Amino acid sequence: MNAADLGLPVAVPSTSLFTDRYELTMLQAALRAGTAERRSVFEVFTRRLPEGRRYGVVAGTGRVLDAVENFRFDADVLAFLADRGIVDEPTLAWLADFRFRGDIWGYPEGEVYFPGSPVMRVEGSFAEAVLLETVILSILNHDSAVAAAASRMSAAAGGRPLIEMGARRTHELAAVAAARAAYVGGFASTSDLAAGFRYNIPTVGTSAHAFTLLHDSERDAFTAQVDSLGGGTTLLVDTFDVTEAVDTAVEIAGPELGAVRIDSGDLLLLAYRVRQQLDALGAFKTKIVVTSDLDEYAIASLAAAPVDAYGVGTQLVTGSGHPTCSMVYKLVARADSGEPDAELRPVAKKSMGGKTSIGGRKWAARRLDADGVAEAEVVGTGPVPAELADRQLLVELVRDGKAVAREPLDAARDRHTAARAGLPMSATQLSRGEPVLPTEYV
């Protein structure tokens, strides 16, 4: 068994407690009623994108695979459930043997999605599929929110590299998943060592204002940094006076200085001024890195400025205003028994007042126009039309409980770049708008 991929520097033995209590009480009641083994299909989808967003980005799929494979109830967990009276003895016995043996299909990681896209589909007995609801939604809702923000930022940055540096602004383990999702969305590197350790994402970082203040002068600080890290380092130039700092930096490191970082002030103005100064000092190759509460709009506003890289923290890890997606996990079809050939019947909540959904086990395909540009997200419950057969979006992720779609993180990153490039050009407009593709139900 693989260690649980929780974005941890270390493995944890089980993901089964990342679960809402009601999943277990539903299990208990269904076991007693004899309905727990009914074959069931759950789907993950969103009813809408965050206000004004034009597309969503699926991220976290790789983490879901490991979470599912490691979803076991070990002795400690069973003792907890027994002690607190959360479930009864027959349910505890059932859980002791549990592992997910069903199938999961879904949009591959990095793919884009739209309202109603069935981004993941879990099939198995009701009992086994219902248990996975909470942990699957936690992973997809968090990671996809960060990846969507990352994608907008990387589109705004053009080809310039983006550095993820938001660890300090979010939960210490959410930070690791956020660095991973940011990489899928197009970021180049992270400040977070745990993300480097766990996911092999390149890590970067040199110094903070504290380092300058530790020393008796900025000159002493720069000298100490260059002595230790070499002239290719990035010197932080906004602790006191930027112009003086740039002069000192080039004097100490020479014109081969790697980069200067500006972390406050009017970044647009400062970038031009510092570039001019660096060029005048002969430091033509010294890069300018800007960091300071950047979001996709600030990045776009710097597009014409002589900036070489962006560091992004808060707005990235909090999804740039949308820290979670609104993905839900809904029973869409079920049979009357657990027999493999039992007929699946569509089911859906029907009450007034919203939260309704469309029953039935769905396929999805992206229809292209004559120029090969995506023009619609087509979602259906019947047979797949022949002309869409090779444009289907769901791929097999888990078969009989075993992950069959593991891939390197770069595959998801490349897939995202390609998927975004296949959308109409207005997809990457930053202004608020409607989803760039309509969702058509057939």
Add this chain to the structure above:
Amino acid sequence: MNAADLGLPVAVPSTSLFTDRYELTMLQAALRAGTAERRSVFEVFTRRLPEGRRYGVVAGTGRVLDAVENFRFDADVLAFLADRGIVDEPTLAWLADFRFRGDIWGYPEGEVYFPGSPVMRVEGSFAEAVLLETVILSILNHDSAVAAAASRMSAAAGGRPLIEMGARRTHELAAVAAARAAYVGGFASTSDLAAGFRYNIPTVGTSAHAFTLLHDSERDAFTAQVDSLGGGTTLLVDTFDVTEAVDTAVEIAGPELGAVRIDSGDLLLLAYRVRQQLDALGAFKTKIVVTSDLDEYAIASLAAAPVDAYGVGTQLVTGSGHPTCSMVYKLVARADSGEPDAELRPVAKKSMGGKTSIGGRKWAARRLDADGVAEAEVVGTGPVPAELADRQLLVELVRDGKAVAREPLDAARDRHTAARAGLPMSATQLSRGEPVLPTEYV
């Protein structure tokens, strides 16, 4: 050594990788320059509260204590740092022996704070104190954001219990910390089993729409649930028609039915209608639980309605619009050596364009008016005025690297209730406003 308190169902051996790379490169450069041992004081504070908020809530302190005690660089971590060339050999050797031996003071968990409040103060050598920056900020920024939202919601709910049910809307481990922070902020229980396991927070939950849809009728579903979980259970009544469902629920469970849950629709209207219906059926004690994208405003709007408990998810775990605090960790004073009696000199970033801070090692006290109501947050760097001596806010948390302020989570929860009650009444107004206390620097 205690296991790291990461909100995990299992212990992890080290928190040292929850660190931005630049903390280690600064360490390397300072070691080489001979400045790493200079005695240093770092402080955690915010420059402002989120727009319109009237107070902040310190949460995560207990998690910081464990993160600090478990901040070690074991062989795996050192091998990673060496392989990637992140730091040089002398730094690796230094890290191999590292444990934090300094002192930490701070606002106790659950206390309220204001712009400029020194919520935590870390003292030690530069080397040891700088390393803790990222993990301390991750914990405090995340947990305090959730606690602040929880506090507003619990104030809005009056005495009615609040259930935390946001696990599916945030990272699976952030969810555990969020449940903990929500409890500090006044929530009564959580749906998250991992939070129950790790922190002994009461867990609750019964069933979802999927359980009703699994069965051949709502009647069958309710019967299955009552058979298994007893008549004291909570039946979800909005899958099809609420009025019919309430009739069926009372018919099956009897007038002793524990509660009904409404998860969609016009909650205000439905609460009145369902209460009337329950009373007409003789189910006078059956409670009404509402859940559906609630935030503090929605809770307040239901204050007059016959609602018995609120379940809150998304808006809680995302800080109700403010998913992170803007706490920073700044070097405010340092000596020229590591000698215990070396003079500490105030330091501060000074460049134009914001992000300046006030140098010097600070104390803080809350001044009361004649009626015993808080009237100012007083922050100073000199001697503490006699009249404020017993109103000081910072307490000793870690002495010589050892946590000295562990406490049960209920202590933090009670402290928050008391601290909030000591503020002017306008603190709990939900409308946007200024911080309810001014911060005075002396």
